[in-house]
Amino acid sequence: xxxxxxxxxxxxxPEGFWWGxxxxxxxxxxxxxxxxxxxxxxxxxxxxxxxxxxxxVGPQDTSQFYERYKxxxxxxxxxxxxxxxxxxxxxxxxxDGRGEVNPKGVEFYNNxxxxxLGQGIEPFVNLFHFDMPMELQKIGGWANREVVDAYEAxxxxxxxxxGDRVKKWFTHNEPIVPVEGGYLYDFHYPNEVDFEKxxxxxYHTVLSSAxxxxxxxxxxxxxxxxxxxxxxxxxxxxxxxxxxxAAKIADAFFNRSFLDPSVKGEFPEELVQILKxxxxxxxxxxxxxxxxxxxxxxxxxxxxxxxxxxKAKETLPNPDAxxxxxxxxxHYAMPGRKMNVHRGWEIxxxxxxxxxxNLKEHYGNIECxxxxxxxxxxxxxxxxxxxxxxxxxxxxxxxxxxxxWVHRAIQEGSNVKGYHLWTFMDNWSWANAYKNRxxxxxCQFRQEWGTDN
Numbered sequence: 377x378x379x380x381x382x383x384x385x386x387x388x389x390p391e392g393f394w395w396g397x398x399x400x401x402x403x404x405x406x407x408x409x410x411x412x413x414x415x416x417x418x419x420x421x422x423x424x425x426x427x428x429x430x431x432x433v434g435p436q437d438t439s440q441f442y443e444r445y446k447x448x449x450x451x452x453x454x455x456x457x458x459x460x461x462x463x464x465x466x467x468x469x470x471x472d473g474r475g476e477v478n479p480k481g482v483e484f485y486n487n488x489x490x491x492x493l494g495q496g497i498e499p500f501v502n503l504f505h506f507d508m509p510m511e512l513q514k515i516g517g518w519a520n521r522e523v524v525d526a527y528e529a530x531x532x533x534x535x536x537x538x539g540d541r542v543k544k545w546f547t548h549n550e551p552i553v554p555v556e557g558g559y560l561y562d563f564h565y566p567n568e569v570d571f572e573k574x575x576x577x578x579y580h581t582v583l584s585s586a587x588x589x590x591x592x593x594x595x596x597x598x599x600x601x602x603x604x605x606x607x608x609x610x611x612x613x614x615x616x617x618x619x620x621x622a623a624k625i626a627d628a629f630f631n632r633s634f635l636d637p638s639v640k641g642e643f644p645e646e647l648v649q650i651l652k653x654x655x656x657x658x659x660x661x662x663x664x665x666x667x668x669x670x671x672x673x674x675x676x677x678x679x680x681x682x683x684x685x686x687k688a689k690e691t692l693p694n695p696d697a698x699x700x701x702x703x704x705x706x707h708y709a710m711p712g713r714k715m716n717v718h719r720g721w722e723i724x725x726x727x728x729x730x731x732x733x734n735l736k737e738h739y740g741n742i743e744c745x746x747x748x749x750x751x752x753x754x755x756x757x758x759x760x761x762x763x764x765x766x767x768x769x770x771x772x773x774x775x776x777x778x779x780x781w782v783h784r785a786i787q788e789g790s791n792v793k794g795y796h797l798w799t800f801m802d803n804w805s806w807a808n809a810y811k812n813r814x815x816x817x818x819c820q821f822r823q824e825w826g827t828d829n
Contacts, residue, residue, distance in 0.1 A: 394794020414471025677747030752812030
């Protein structure tokens with residue numbers, strides 16, 4: 377039984393627990409214009425607005441996984457992985473998002489899957505990680521119903537090409553992020569601020585997930601299919617009814633909007649009521665809701681980094697400003713909170729336990745795993761010794777303290793089956809490039825082997 381030791385206490389985890397890490401195609405592969413790959417929104421955005429990327433570093437300068445997957449997977453094996461989540465680049469496999477399949481893309485992902493299995497590492501494969509093919513974005517991306525059908529066809533192509541060996545599939549990673557970044561808060565392409573469109577994008581994403589699940593089940597390949605959600609617990613400032621209500625609404629917007637339909641097959645009543653009252657209900661076609669109801673996930677990935685703390689709205693919103701979820705609550709900075717100042721994120725280890733117990737008590741104790749957790753730190757060079765080793769005790773402590781709460785949840789009956797770190801190597805981060813280092817092990821190994829980073 378794998379275990380960890382903390383403060384002279386030994387924490388033993390179940391046999392077969394999924395230890396590993398996660399990453400995404402755009403953040404690691406590089407080779408953005410090679411071997412028939414089509415453009416995705418990141419390739420395009422960098423071309424038209426490179427100034428919005430930290431130090432002008434774009435997706436073509438990522439971590440060379442396309443070339444170096446064999447040595448990277450060997451390193452995963454050496455550090456103890458038994459599982460690894462990566463994503464397929466939709467535009468590498470199907471350059472225009474629909475139509476012709478790229479044989480070089482098929483070859484690459486076949487090679488990665490086979491190499492992982494050859495090293496005794498189970499592939500967990502995610503289908504969409506923020507990287508819409510540009511040809512589909514030109515027609516509106518997730519706001520366009522046609523893209524739902526294109527995604528279903530893409531998913532089926534992946535199942536047919538790789539499903540004989542891949543038995544853990546995920547339809548989307550953090551689907552709330554393209555909604556927030558692309559259509560609310562202007563930190564992802566297409567940089568629109570349009571709540572009505574954001575709701576349609578979110579709805580179509582939920583529908584696409586259900587349709588992909590249906591397609592997978594029809595093939596009878598004997599695996600499991602789920603979704604990866606960044607669940608950020610919404611904690612109220614106090615037990616005052618107004619603060620409690622604010623936290624419940626924030627939870628409905630940012631967590632339950634995807635959690636409930638993915639696991640329960642229905643949207644949260646509180647959110648639906650708000651959308652009806654405000655006039656923002658999405659366009660729903662006949663049989664959509666039945667498809668969503670019938671095709672829920674087998675397995676849930678939980679990404680956890682920080683809590684969300686909220687309080688009742690204290691000032692009236694500007695009626696002429698764009699509609700935002702914050703019309704119903706204010707964010708709250710809890711005094712004395714522990715912070716990762718490099719990311720501006722609160723560190724609250726117990727949040728990971730609260731999520732798992734909530735899933736146990738309110739979501740049928742669905743089989744789940746921690747699909748991302750980790751700590752990005754800027755300026756780690758100051759912790760490097762004369763041998764080139766980074767002494768990142770702060771990160772080790774961060775991981776141990778979260779795992780302690782995962783262990784407690786297991787002891788209390790949580791159906792959590794694994795823990796994946798973000799990530800196994802320093803990868804390119806969407807708009808922040810390599811500003812915050814997340815993992816230094818692979819880079820150190822490469823330096824010791826005399827290869828470049």
